[in-house]
Every structure is written in structure tokens, then in C-alpha cells.
Amino acid sequence: MTTSQRSVRIQRTAQGRYVAHNEQGATLEFGDGDDQFSPVELLLAAIGGCTAIDTDVATSRRTEPDEFTVTVTGDKVSERESGNRMENLEVRFAVRFPEGEQGDAARSMLPRTVALSHDKLCTVSRTVELGTPVRTVIE
Template sequence: MSEDTLRTVRVERTGPSRFKATNVRGDAIEFGSGDGPGFTPVELLLAALGGCTGADVDVATRRHAEPTEFTVTVTGDKISDELGSRMVNLAVSFRVSFPEGQEGDAARAILPRAVRSSHDRLCTVSRTIETATPVATTIEAT
């Protein structure tokens, strides 16, 4: 892989079951195991899925009209079975409204295609989940 493709997030423990993820631009988000405030890692996964596909759809539709409502809801079931802990039944639901008129009509017309394109090829998060990309793990212990 190259510098063009590499993405990095650093996750540091900030306390018992509390972590902070920092990206290369210096933005940070704190999260935990669900025992306290903030998102859990599973909720962040759902947010990443909704945010990724939402961003794709927003880029395509806002060329025609600014939405008056744009909500993406992502759901799934967290299970534990012979394959381990995992999410199943992932579903992404869009609720989008555009203003009346020619521009709004154009945005509404391309909305289904934009959602399909995001799901089928553009959204890196959904494509990674659906293709079951392997995860490599290394350890540096001191």
C-alpha cells in the first residue's frame, strides 16, 4: 500500500474502559465500554456506516437541492455465537426531504441511485463490512 491509501487512527486508554481515538488531523473522540457516558465501539461502527453512506448520498443530492431533512438511522443486532461476538442484521435507513420545485424534484429523483451507488461501491465502511476484510494484529509489549 502507499501513502495515498493509508489511513490511521491512534486509540489510547484514558481510564478504566475509557479510550480516546485521535486522527492524523488532531481531531479526537472519546468512547468507552458502555458503562459510562459516550459511544461504545459498536455504536461508533454504526455511526461510521451511517456517516459514510450519508456523506456519499449528500454529495450526490445536494448538487441539485439542499435537503430540508437528512437523517440516517443504522440498526443491527449484537450477538454472540460460535463465530464470536459480532453484529448481524445491519440496516441503514434514510429519511430525506427536499424543498418543493424543480431542484428538489431532481434531488428526489437521484436519491435511490445515490443510495445504491453508496452501498454497492462508494461507501468504504459498508464495502469493508460486506467483503469481510481480515484484520491483522501485532503486539509490542514492554
């Protein structure tokens, strides 16, 4: 087993508006406004993005896709007793490769790479499915 710590820092920029910073210097704005990604949407993007990256890296070695779209959906459930959560999460791939030998090779490996990402490689969806506890600390 190997471990490597990852982190992001979140700063409030205004009421309901935040910026996440990673260690590489990238930033991502989010919040609760109509023109912002919500935290739930960021979760969906992380789930889909993780598997999309794994799949794209493997298949694009064969050929560049003509289309590569990943749509992630789920139902936000709010219950008094158990609190808010997401259910019925689904990651849907719409991937098209050009005709020919390289496209055929990429197409044939697509189901296997998506499954491998879901079952083993994607840290985000694996963490969600395993139900890793989250600890909060107030400094």
C-alpha cells in the first residue's frame, strides 16, 4: 500500500462564493449562485472527470476521439433523519472514434478501460462507493 496526501485550500471571496486552490497553483471558483458550480456539481464533475481521464489516457493512445463526453447524474435527497446525500449516481460515456484500425482498437478497449477505472483506478468514485468517513476540525 502506498499513500500520498493531497489537499486543497478554500477561501471565501464573498457571501456564498469561494475559490479552491490546489498545491500546483490552479484555482476553481464555486458557490451557491446561479453562475457558479455548486459543491454537489463539483462532486459529480470529480466522479466523471476521474473516470474520463483514466479512459481518455488509455484510448487516445490509439487515436483521438471524434467525440468524448461524460455526463454524470444523480438525485439529491434531503431527509430529516439521515440528512442530505446523493443517490442513483450514473456516469454515462458518449465516445466516438474515427473509422479504421486505430478507431476499432480504441472502441474495443473502451468498455474495459471504463470498467477498470470504475472498479480500481478512480480514487473519487472508489472513495464514494467505499464510504470513507470525513472528519472535521475547527482550529
